Amino acid sequence: MRLSRIVKRLVSPESNTSSEFLAWRKQFFAERIQLIAWTIWAVLILVTILNFTVVIPSLDATGDPKLMFNAARSQSYLESVVIQLICFSLGLVICRSRWVYQNPVRCFLILNVLVILPTQINSLWQGKISLDSSLWLIYYSLQAFIVPVHWRLHLLCQITPLVYVLIAFLCGLRDPNIDLLANYLMTGVYTIVLCAIADSGAFLFERSRRREIELRQQLRAFIHAVSHDLRNPVLGAVMTLKSFLKPSEPIAMIPQELLEQMITSGERQVALINSLLETHATELQGLAIYPKPIFLTELVANILQDFQPFFQQNKTSVNNVIPDNLPPIYVDSLQFRRIYENLISNALKYNPTGLRLTLDAEVIQKTRGKRRKKFGKLAINKPNNKLNIDWMRCSVSDNGVGIPLEQCDRLFDLYSRGRDQRRSLSLGLGLYMCRQIISAHGGEIGVISSPKRGSTFWFTVPIVQK
Incomplete structure (x- = not known):
């Protein structure tokens, strides 16, 4: 019962593992088990034939009693071969059955x-x-090469015989074919090293395969979002134009209001296409920034002034509590401005009217060579690689609908579907570019949110060094 729990814990998937990956791994695992059974059975037959036809006669020809196969040693080896053939054949039968799937x-x-x-x-x-050791090395190498998944199971199967041999050795049992104590040690070391290499390969293969499947799922979701966001407005425009098409009349009369709506829809599509092109260019060429000292209060004041018509339209109240005595920050003003514009426009777009926005900033403590995760290809004109630098933590908070916790971790991913799966493409592209800009400055960006409790987007940027 305890062993069953251990095995279940070893093979239990991680909480964020996709069902598609689990289905692939189960199918792959079952198919490769059959292959490993056939392979090890064929290797055993080949090794047995070589031992009886080449190895044993060569050892007997030396005349050395320690190397020669006397009657007792030959009988013991023959018994071992028969047992292995029977057990391998039984394992082959089991692996050929439907039970393996x-x-x-x-x-x-x-x-x-x-x-x-x-x-x-x-x-x-x-x-x-x-x-x-020869059987172990061959089997564990083939096993990890042919079945490079479930590395924890590989580890369990490798540890079990090693622990058994160690306990038996401590109890006084010995291998008659090994004379020196150093040979036991070297055999154990070789086996452990090979098993570690094999398990590492299985772990890396499984992790890369999991990532590949996750990216494929995200790409499918992204393509679906692209087709939805681009297809529906075009389809609506075509249907509208068809309704005004009258072959009998040379001139079609279209209301001014309808033309304005179609122009607005077309502008949104152009903006979306431009965002897609920019994202693609950033992935290929990187994001170059040209930082210089600027004051955050002045920049934010200009941005809020530009958004005043939208605030009035959405009945949004803004609480700007950014202190006036903050030191200047070292950023690219054009790129950095886009972060505030994206966050504010998203808050207005995905929340009901009557929203309350709060903008704040503070200087945070020094960090000593903290390693920051980089995303994509990022380039900076004047990199700041000092170990001890001050950072400014900026935040944009709202009291809107909030974001589910499971979406917060992936909200800044390129293929993330965001809050509303039906209209999240522009949101995902905008937040992805925000992360690229912040990462190019060496900072970090994140969100703290929960449903019906609003959201707080925060990011850090470097301060001008004195």
Whole structure:
């Protein structure tokens, strides 16, 4: 019962693992278990033939009693080969059954038991241990190469025989084919090193495959959002124009209000296409910034002045509590301005009227060489790589609808679908560019939010050094 819990904990997926990846891993795992069963069975047959036809006759020809296969040693080896062939054949039958697709993890564990443990049990019955490092090295190498998933299961299957041999060795049992204590140590070290390399390869392969599937899912969602945001306005415009099309009349009369709506819709599409092109260019060429000292209060005041018509239209109240005595920041004013514009416009767009916005900023403590995560290709004209620098933490808060916690972590990703899945493309592109700009300055950006409690977007930028 306890072993079952351990295995279940080892194979249980992470909380953020997609169902598509889990389905792929289960199918891949089942198919590769069959391949490893056939491969190890063929290797055993080949090794057995080589031992009986080449290795054993060569050792007997030396005349050295320590190397020669006498009757007892030959019988012991023959018993071991017969046991391995029977167990491998049984494992092959199990892996060929339909059960492997229903319970691939159990089949994997059973196959490992049938490959490794029978020879150990037979040796224990004879009062000795069998440190068959050649079999272990071959099997664990093939296993990690052919089945490079579930690295924790690989680790469990590798540790079990090593722990058994260690306990048996401490209890006084020895391998008659190994004379020196150093040989036990070197065999164990070689096995552990190879297993560590094999498990590392399985871990890296599984992680890269998981990331690939997640990116494919996000790309599908992104393409769906693009097709929705671009197709529907065009479709509406075409239907509207068709309604005014009258072949019998040479001139079509379109109301002024309708023309204004169509122009506004077209401008939104152009802005969306420009955002897509800019995002693509940033991914390929990087984002170059040209920082210089500016005062945050002056910049924010200009931005708020530009947004006054929108504030009046949406009945939005703004509380600007940014202190006037803040030191200047070292940023690219044009790019940095876009961050506030994106955050404020998103707050107005995705919240009901009567919103209350709060803008604040403060100087935070020094950080000593903190490593910041970089996204995409970022370039800065005058990088600031000092270990000790001051940062300014800016924030834009609202009392709107808020964002679910599970969306906050991925809100700044390129393919994130945002708050409203039906109209999130422009939101996702805007926040992605905000993160690119902040990362180019060496800062960080994030959001603190929960449904019906509003949102606080924060970001850090460097302060001019004295």
